[in-house]
Amino acid sequence: MRVLCRNGFYSFYPRNETDVSRFCSFYKVELVREMDYYTFKNLKGLETYSLKGLLYSNTIALETFEGMPWEILEINNLVYSIALGLLVPKDTITILADVKASNFYYLAGSGLLQSGAVTSSGKKLKSFDAEYYFDIHKLRIREIEYA
């Protein structure tokens, strides 16, 4: 299953009929369909604009901006926290990103990567494009973008 994280907004693209349910069952999360992908429940239906000073999802927007939800997240310095299931300021993510270069890809150490997490070299993870492998329950990443 392809996993696309854009500026802390997660999209899942199942490749067969069991991908979503298997993922949800293993990680005890709920993924819901949005347009042509699946995403976390609290990311579904995010507005395509934010108004400075007004609520955007569960937090107050810092900027007035119009665009795709992942553009809104970036401009407002927000990411989706997998642990909390909410939008949080990017700077509040302090966990380590376990990412290692492998043959022709990067391998994430465990499960999903949290956008905003910091690698051992001090780089802050921003976006990634990966494949989730159910046999090893890990991500093989084809592309990573750092802040």
Added chain:
Amino acid sequence: MPRILKATCENKIIKIKGVVVNGTVLSSGIGASEGVALLDKSELTYLTTNTTDLKESLVKINDAILKIGEILTSIGAGMTGPTTVPPPTLPTGVVELTNIGIELIQLSEQLK
């Protein structure tokens, strides 16, 4: 895709959902108005949908014209002394004033 949002404006201060937002006001933006704000990325432009101030101005001008006609008619009616007569063109002039007022009202009802 740019969003169109309901907005208000007064003294060039734009508000959306009660919150002040920065943007460009296309109209004069001084008097209180309702309108729409076009939000395209970080660019916001406000346009009023009120045209009542223009309509109100035309109505007031018509009221003034009718009043002028009444005053002139009244002056003419009082010119009954041995050496004063109203000008012969007065009735025609008052009718012309009245017709201008009617045209202004018609214009106010057909504002684009």
